[in-house]
Amino acid sequence: MPHTTVLEPLKADQWFVDNPDVREFVAIAKEIISSTEHNRTETLNILEPHFAALLKKENWLPKPFTQPNPDSGLGQGIGQWLLYRSQERVLTIFSLVIPPDAITPVHDHLSWGLVGLYQGKQEETVYCRVDNGELEGRAQLETVGTYQVKTGDIYHLLPPDNDIHSVKAITLFAPSISIHVMGNDTGSIWRHHYHPEQKSVQSFRSRYSNVLMKQERENHAKFH
Template sequence: MTNQSILEPLPEDQWWIESPELRDFVATVREVSNSTADNRVETLNRLEPYFQELLAQKGWLAEEYAQINPASGMGGGIGQWLLFRSHDRSLTVFSLVIPPGSQTPVHDHLAWGLIGLYQGNQEEIVYRRVDHGHAEGHAELEVVEERSLKPGDIYRLLPPHGDIHAVKTISQIPSVSIHVLGNDTGCVWRHQFIPESHSVKSFRSGYSNAPCQEEEEKAHVSI
């Protein structure tokens, strides 16, 4: 399975919105994550107050990145909009927009990070994998927690803790969550779980507004 370690670096950092608030936040994330690289619990502890401030500041997220996407790689009209990606692909910030009544697949992220609700309301189910992963295509999950989320709520990813979940929008408007993750989440191959059939498959969610480098190179070759 492809993983982050073999994704090619980018020529430079990539920004999709002009936002002083986001630029300041990313600078803080880099400073904190570099100084706490050997202790990701400390990374998340120190970053959470800054993330809380970002979520509370309305207006920095461009409206186009709070829209659903009928052609979503995650299905259900879910928009995954890349806002920032570091040149070494070790940090991404993106918005995830889920239409009312839609739910993400059960999936993992394979990275430390913070996810915060910016708009709308969600229900989240957090899972834990309890098998050893030795049988191809098979996975046993158990529910760890179920919770309701409102704007400003934050949850942590620190694999394997909290890394497998599904979220559903329960508000009348699309939910918008901001993700700050320590990998190029849309371009790494991750896992999609189907708890009912005890199965798992590889998937890559992609982004609604930015191709993965491999897809871009393929497009150039075909022209």
């Protein structure tokens, strides 16, 4: 099981991409999240068309947030770029940049979320966990299905039944870029990295490519 993640509130909302399109979407998202807090299926359904409208807009995502990251916490050069994070960490928006033919680990998110493809094509393999989780380090998954995702497509994340997947970029010459709208601070929390063939699981933190967590900053300061 992952470590218990206790994250302190931030001093204020953090805007790594700050433009009218993102500001408008965040305002709408906050209102929907607040009004549907007892029904996250409703949150996802009401928020989706507003998210789809954002994905269709041009030039709102700056180039630095569309690049791979050789020091990725997810491996294979996969960039996870934080675009926005609310003060209470109950809404984050980030881009996930997967180089051609690279694939994410099999992982969960531990939160509701919307994922929309901004650029390229992806192949998503969805899993469900079928063991009871009582054995430390062990997990048995079954494959639910494999799906093709193209630019503009959106899918829902909603634990526990729809939260475990891996994603592969199937574009030839450019990375695939997906935008995640999540109900937690996904890159900062401890969550699960699964190994289906070995029937094992371990805790991991994916981190954001453009944000150092507090402990990392402290360690960096000690040695530099």
